[in-house]
Amino acid sequence: MSVVKRPLAVITGASSGIGLELARLAASKGYDLVIASDEPEIETAATALREGGVEVVALQADLASVSGVDDLYALITSKGRSVDLLMANAGRGLGRGFLDQDIYAWRRVVETNITGTVYLVQKVGRDMRDRKVGRILITGSIAGFMPGTFQAVYNGTKAFLNSFSFALRNELKDTGVSVTCLMPGPTETHFFERADMLDTKVALDEKDTASDVALAGFEAMMKGEGDVVSGWKNKLQTSLASVTPSGILAEQHRKMAEPGTAR
Numbered sequence: 001m002s003v004v005k006r007p008l009a010v011i012t013g014a015s016s017g018i019g020l021e022l023a024r025l026a027a028s029k030g031y032d033l034v035i036a037s038d039e040p041e042i043e044t045a046a047t048a049l050r051e052g053g054v055e056v057v058a059l060q061a062d063l064a065s066v067s068g069v070d071d072l073y074a075l076i077t078s079k080g081r082s083v084d085l086l087m088a089n090a091g092r093g094l095g096r097g098f099l100d101q102d103i104y105a106w107r108r109v110v111e112t113n114i115t116g117t118v119y120l121v122q123k124v125g126r127d128m129r130d131r132k133v134g135r136i137l138i139t140g141s142i143a144g145f146m147p148g149t150f151q152a153v154y155n156g157t158k159a160f161l162n163s164f165s166f167a168l169r170n171e172l173k174d175t176g177v178s179v180t181c182l183m184p185g186p187t188e189t190h191f192f193e194r195a196d197m198l199d200t201k202v203a204l205d206e207k208d209t210a211s212d213v214a215l216a217g218f219e220a221m222m223k224g225e226g227d228v229v230s231g232w233k234n235k236l237q238t239s240l241a242s243v244t245p246s247g248i249l250a251e252q253h254r255k256m257a258e259p260g261t262a263r
């Protein structure tokens with residue numbers, strides 16, 4: 001009797017937050033999962049996701065490094081499986097003034113958000129192009145629309161991803177591979193704590209839930225849309241950002257992200 005394999009979804013940064021919710025959605029739609037993140041908590045996430053009855057393989061890997069991405073790709077290919085959905089979501093923020101940031105900390109933001117993401121997308125994307133089918137979701141951010149005063153490097157990485165996503169999407173048109181950019185606004189996850197931003201206004205403000213944001217991204221990816229900004233406030237903010245001078249946007253960002261603005 002032949003065993004019918006379920007389709008496969010790969011989700012990075014799936015141990016918590018938006019990535020975990022993306023993984024839950026893919027599992028609920030019957031996808032087997034390969035999930036990856038940097039800390040041992042990825043195994044806890046895998047155990048919970050297996051309760052949905054799908055096959056889940058977890059990898060603890062530093063996706064800021066080329067070797068971490070190579071390990072993830074080797075794991076995927078060692079199973080002889082092809083990737084139907086790639087959700088390149090792993091990322092990290094970093095608050096405070098740029099001149100006061102540690103070089104290792106800001107390089108880690110660049111290497112996780114940009115280098116690791118685009119390297120994984122390139123490896124899996126080549127296979128998808130050869131098979132003439134596949135869907136890629138990249139987690140960018142509305143932060144990519146504004147200069148990130150007191151979060152300068154992070155916003156720059158997200159501007160890169162927003163732009164990269166649309167460029168790759170156009171390169172791949174008519175290939176059967178779609179690229180979608182999920183652009184969340186402030187979302188309730190570990191993000192602000194890990195970015196050392198708990199003393200900022202944006203960390204205290206009301207936020208979207210990770211499950212709502214993930215659902216918007218997952219649906220947009222499945223429809224093959226170019227991008228999705230989750231939540232009406234964020235949609236308004238991005239529309240205004242496109243007609244607002246950069247200096248004003250930078251000042252607005254200061255009011256949200258300057259240390260000590262949480263009151």
Ligand SMILES: NC(=O)c1ccc[n+]([C@@H]2O[C@H](COP(=O)([O-])OP(=O)(O)OC[C@H]3O[C@@H](n4cnc5c(N)ncnc54)[C@H](OP(=O)(O)O)[C@@H]3O)[C@@H](O)[C@H]2O)c1
Nearest residue numbers: 013015017018037038039063090091141186187189190191
């Ligand atoms: N929360 C927001 O307000 C917001 C807004 C816009 C965009 N985003 C983006 O959404 C994505 C998910 O973030 P989140 O808000 O869900 O935060 P989160 O709960 O902190 O999740 C981040 C995930 O990325 C993983 N990760 C970070 N660095 C990694 C590395 N070097 N290698 C492997 N995995 C790594 C983390 O795994 P470990 O815990 O194992 O390190 C975790 O699974 C990020 O790309 C973030 O930039 C977030």
